[in-house]
Amino acid sequence: MSEDVKQQVIAELKEASLGKFAIQLDESTDVAACAQLLVFVRYVTGQDFKEEFLFCHTLNTTTRGEDIFNEVSLFFEKEGLSWNNVCACTTDGAPAMLGRRSGFRGRVNQVNPETKHLHCMLHRYALASKTLPPDLKLVLDDVVHMVNAIKSSALNTRLFSLLCQEFGSDEEVLLLHTEVRWLSRGNVVSRVESLKEELTEFFKCDNKAKSLEFTKKLSDSQWLQKLAYLSDIFLRLNSFNLSLQGRFATVSDFMDKLRSLTMKLELWEGKVKDGNLSMFEHLGEALDKSQNTGKQDVMQLVQSHLASLRMEL
Structure with missing residues (x-):
């Protein structure tokens, strides 16, 4: 069934209305x-766009631009497709x-200089959304x-689960x-x-020096307020990230949503x-519990x- 689906996609590519197609690829x-x-x-x-999964191959050795280009070229050669399209x-x-020379983009330009190269908007958004002031970055590091x-100890994991x-x-x-998992920060x-x-x-219950330091932070009202804000803002950013994913999305869709987010931030x-x-529900609750102690500093932050974040986006 998988082979049959692949052959149908390749047949449609060869018969595409404009004789051209665009590819999107990633190595991970x-x-x-x-x-x-x-x-x-x-x-x-026909009269519509179509978006399909083409192939997934394992790179057995290195993952240089040349290796990626060669893998795609071998697939094209085997299936009768051309870089000119x-x-x-x-x-x-x-x-x-x-x-520009040894990278995938440079290799493609050598065989078809007319190919337009684009930087994935979702990837660019994920990079921009990592903007964090030093104070909030320290809180995120503490959480990790x-x-x-x-999590590094199987015993601690079991004991925490029982607790x-x-x-x-x-x-x-x-x-x-995990840094490469864009949604992991918010979930963590x-x-x-x-x-x-x-x-x-x-x-x-743990008398280690590190555990005592963690306990102190978890009892610090300002640290908890910053944690609550990170939880709120990451929840919003993750929701936006998910809205950008999926099939048949266009640059116009992305730009509309991005403008909407920047207006919300303002x-x-x-x-x-x-x-x-x-x-910011969690931040509001944290401030109420601490009787608004240090509220002004957190609000400025x-x-x-x-x-x-708005400027980066």
Whole structure:
């Protein structure tokens, strides 16, 4: 069935209305440490666009631009496709992809100088959304260290899970942060924010110096306020990220959504300046619990982050 679907796609590519098609590709290493190259294709058939998965191949050795180009070229040669029909190519911003000479982009230009090269908008958005002031970056680092302190030990993981069961928590497992997983920051921070009481109790029972430091942070009202804000803003950014994903999305769709987000950020910045935190639920709760201790400092930090994030986007 898989081979039949592939042959149908290739047949449609050869009969495409304009005789041209665009490809989008990415190389990433999976959990088994295997480098996988994925290629998608978009073309015109009849009076409509069509978007399909073309192939996924494993890169057995290096993952240079030359290796990626050779893998795609072998597939084209085997299936009777031509680089001359590739009108556009979208990749991320990795050097192996964008190199003008030995990179994938440079190799494609050698066989078809007419190919347009685009930087994936979703990838660019993910890079821009990583903007964090030093104070918030320190809180994120603390969260990652806390999670690693538990997840790095099988015994600690089991004990923490039992503790969560005793607390009657909805969640019993912490999530690991991975840089290449764009949504992981928000998921990790949200889980820690929801399990902060369980984490406090867990680290209190451990007399290690690092655990005492974690307990102190989890008892610091300003640290908790920053954690709550990170949980709120990452939730919003992850939701936006997911809205950009999916089939048949166009540049116009992306730009409309991006303009909408930047306008929201400007609106939120103004509301925070006026003391309105209705859009940041967890931060509002954290400030209420601390009786607004250090509220002014946190509000200024939030305004600064929203402004810098809007400029980056």
